[in-house]
Amino acid sequence: MNLWENNVRRVVPYTPGEQPKCSYIIKLNTNENPFPPSPKAAQIVKEFDSDKLRLYPDTDSTVLVDALAERYGVDSDRIFVGVGSDDVLSMAFLTFFNSDKPVIFPDITYSFYDVWCDVYRIKYETKALKDDFTIDANDYFCENGGIVIPNPNAPTGVLQSVDMFESILKANTNSVVIVDEAYIDFGGESCVKLIDKYENLLVVQTFSKSRSMAGARIGYAFGSKKLIKYLNDVKFSINSYTMNWVTQLAGAESVKDEEYFQKTKNEIVRVREYSKEKLAELGFEFPDSMSNFIFATHKTVPAKTIFEKLKEKSIFVRYWNKDRINNHLRITIGTQEQMDKLFEALCEILSENERS
Ligand code: PMP
Numbered sequence: 001m002n003l004w005e006n007n008v009r010r011v012v013p014y015t016p017g018e019q020p021k022c023s024y025i026i027k028l029n030t031n032e033n034p035f036p037p038s039p040k041a042a043q044i045v046k047e048f049d050s051d052k053l054r055l056y057p058d059t060d061s062t063v064l065v066d067a068l069a070e071r072y073g074v075d076s077d078r079i080f081v082g083v084g085s086d087d088v089l090s091m092a093f094l095t096f097f098n099s100d101k102p103v104i105f106p107d108i109t110y111s112f113y114d115v116w117c118d119v120y121r122i123k124y125e126t127k128a129l130k131d132d133f134t135i136d137a138n139d140y141f142c143e144n145g146g147i148v149i150p151n152p153n154a155p156t157g158v159l160q161s162v163d164m165f166e167s168i169l170k171a172n173t174n175s176v177v178i179v180d181e182a183y184i185d186f187g188g189e190s191c192v193k194l195i196d197k198y199e200n201l202l203v204v205q206t207f208s209k210s211r212s213m214a215g216a217r218i219g220y221a222f223g224s225k226k227l228i229k230y231l232n233d234v235k236f237s238i239n240s241y242t243m244n245w246v247t248q249l250a251g252a253e254s255v256k257d258e259e260y261f262q263k264t265k266n267e268i269v270r271v272r273e274y275s276k277e278k279l280a281e282l283g284f285e286f287p288d289s290m291s292n293f294i295f296a297t298h299k300t301v302p303a304k305t306i307f308e309k310l311k312e313k314s315i316f317v318r319y320w321n322k323d324r325i326n327n328h329l330r331i332t333i334g335t336q337e338q339m340d341k342l343f344e345a346l347c348e349i350l351s352e353n354e355r356s
Helices: 003-007 039-047 050-054 062-072 084-096 113-119 162-170 225-235 245-256 258-281 303-312 336-355
Strands: 079-082 103-106 124-127 146-150 177-180 201-206 219-222 293-298 329-332
Touching: 039 245, 062 079, 062 219, 062 245, 079 084, 079 225, 084 113, 084 146, 084 177, 084 201, 084 219, 084 225, 113 124, 146 162, 162 177, 201 225, 258 293, 258 336, 293 303, 303 329, 303 336
Parallel strands: 103 124, 103 146, 146 177, 177 201
Antiparallel strands: 079 219, 201 219, 293 329
């Protein structure tokens, strides 16, 4: 190793789900939405005046923030937007997790959290989920440098109550508590209703899942005026012009198209409930999911085998070779047609397995 390499900030990066280049794949591996974005957002992209690209974008993303403020009934100065919720969360880690005490989060959770802790040199500790993959709130009643928990959790899909989060907030007035609600729109109750009561609560959401705009990269957070100001101070100390014009405008139109949002989201919830029945019939077990994916294990066939055989059939789901979850598959909810193809493939794989 060369001496200069001693000074390099070395990290083991987050591994995103595979993004295959070919279009014939049934892609159920990264929790994207199978439906197109709102036609109103699509129209903005189509009609975008490229001359606007000459100018830097609005640093405050005003049209987008105002649309979110209107939709959620939260003042604009209590909303922060970023380039995907990964950007919002990473900024929040950098801004709020600056203590000698460890930040705490579940052992089975979004696998970016420990990566941000490593890159920003933040101490952390994980708290084991119970065997049924639920969180024990008591684990969070301890001294800490911050808390981050997804609700519903990923990759388990398990939703916990706003009351449980409130109990954690009551016990933690000395650190920032982040609730990552990437999947909340698929049937959960948001903790956003608690932001008036708890100045140290940050609730993070995204356009990537329920709004079909993963490619646009839009995330946002709700919190007290103070929290949002601190976040913006750090953001503006790194890069002021993060979100491009087209994204800001298309995002705002998407938020205004409530009817389309409800229609597509309800269809995913319907297909998810149907998928639960089908998976159970095929011998899978899973915690009840309130997200746009199901975290399933088969009673007899190893998850890794199913993952590989599905891949041979051009169906991608997500598998992690990690402690406690190496016999589970995370299956994103696609369209009815995609899911039926998945179930057909699973039937074949499971019966081949019985014969061999
Ligand atoms: N939080 C959780 C729990 C997620 O699963 C994801 C998706 N990978 C994100 C945040 C980030 O999503 P995005 O950056 O696309 O908003």
